[in-house]
Amino acid sequence: MHAAEFFTLPESLAQFRPFFSAEAAPWTWLQQIRPALDSVNYGPPSSPFPPGVHVEGPVFIHPTAKLPHTATLLGPIWIGPNTTLLPGCYLRSNVIVGANCVIGHNAEIKNSLLMDGVQVPHRPYIGDSILGNGAHLGAGVVLSNLRLDQKNITVRLPHGVVDSGLRKFGAILGDRAEVGCNAVLNPGTLLGPRALVMPTITVGGYVAPATLAYVRQSVSFMPRRD
Numbered sequence: 001m002h003a004a005e006f007f008t009l010p011e012s013l014a015q016f017r018p019f020f021s022a023e024a025a026p027w028t029w030l031q032q033i034r035p036a037l038d039s040v041n042y043g044p045p046s047s048p049f050p051p052g053v054h055v056e057g058p059v060f061i062h063p064t065a066k067l068p069h070t071a072t073l074l075g076p077i078w079i080g081p082n083t084t085l086l087p088g089c090y091l092r093s094n095v096i097v098g099a100n101c102v103i104g105h106n107a108e109i110k111n112s113l114l115m116d117g118v119q120v121p122h123r124p125y126i127g128d129s130i131l132g133n134g135a136h137l138g139a140g141v142v143l144s145n146l147r148l149d150q151k152n153i154t155v156r157l158p159h160g161v162v163d164s165g166l167r168k169f170g171a172i173l174g175d176r177a178e179v180g181c182n183a184v185l186n187p188g189t190l191l192g193p194r195a196l197v198m199p200t201i202t203v204g205g206y207v208a209p210a211t212l213a214y215v216r217q218s219v220s221f222m223p224r225r226d
Contacts, residue, residue, distance in 0.1 A: 001025055001157060006174035006193060007132030010116040012080045012099035015039075020113075026172045026190070027155065027164050030128055033094045033113055037076035057093070086121065098133075111168070115175075122181075129170035131177075138181035138199060145170035145187055153188040156205035164188060174209065 004022040019036040020029050042058040049055055050069050057075025061067065065079050068087040077091050083101040094111040097103065101114055104121035112126050115133045120126065122139035129143045137143075145168045147153060153169040155162045169188050173179070177191040180199030191197065192209030201215045211223060 001190075003029060006172055006190070007115060007130070008175075010098055010133055012116055013096065016096065025162075026130060027166060027169055027188075029113060029130055030111060030166065030169060033096060033111055034076070036096065037078060037094060040076070040078060042076075080116075112170070127170045128166070128168045129172070131173045132175040132193065134176040135173040136176075136178045138179060138183070140182040141179045142184045143170035143189075144184055147187055155188045155190065157190075158206060158208075 002023050003020065003026040006026050009017055009020055016036040019032040040060055042060050045061060046063045050067055052070040053067055054072045059073050059075040059077045061079045062081040064081045066084040068085050068089070070087050071085055072090045074092045076093065077095045079097045080099040082099055083097055083103065085103045086105045088106045089103050090108045092108070092110045095109050097114045098116040098118070100116055101118045102121045103109070104124060106123045107120055107126070109126040110128070112129045114131045117134040118131045119136040124137045125142045127143055127145035129145070150167065153164050153166050155164050171185040171189040171191065173191045174193035174195065176193055177195045179185065179197040182200045183197050184202045186202060186204035189204050190206045192207060192211065194210040195207040196212045197203050197207065198212065198214040201213070203213050207213050
């Protein structure tokens with residue numbers, strides 16, 4: 001399973017393309033986030049950060065990005081053009097965000113890559129995850145990234161189970177995938193492009209492209225129609 005089956009790195013993140021192979025398994029991109037950020041020449045900020053924005057370590061904020069009056073940004077972090085950060089967001093190291101995104105009120109994000117047009121506006125937890133272009137999380141969504149037994153996270157694919165080799169691995173969301181309010185994605189969940197998870201359920205494994213994950217007595221899947 002290749003990253004190209006889920007998303008294409010947008011032009012806003014073209015400088016990072018050498019670090020993210022379209023032919024690699026998508027979860028291997030997680031280990032490339034820090035090397036990609038280490039390649040950035042940060043320099044001083046183009047304008048002072050608001051007094052309520054606490055910054056530690058190297059942080060790049062595009063001049064067109066919008067900062068709130070309160071936030072905690074622990075570098076390394078790279079924020080792309082026309083992206084909006086809302087009050088109370090907490091980005092705690094190894095975070096890349098593309099263009100035209102919304103990072104929500106009280107969002108907590110670590111070791112993750114968010115591509116263009118990602119919308120995570122209301123209190124999400126995003127740990128060790130990749131969100132494709134136009135992906136959307138409803139309020140209170142959790143992308144869980146650690147097994148209770150703390151063993152390596154396995155990925156349940158249509159052809160079998162694969163050891164990711166990662167102790168921390170949240171979710172992979174393809175382009176325009178969506179997750180409803182207060183849903184939880186178990187560690188190692190993969191959503192294909194335009195896959196949709198209904199609110200308030202827990203999902204794991206692989207959800208195929210343009211498929212709806214919902215619950216009757218257990219999680220079920222059906223083709224998405226929109």
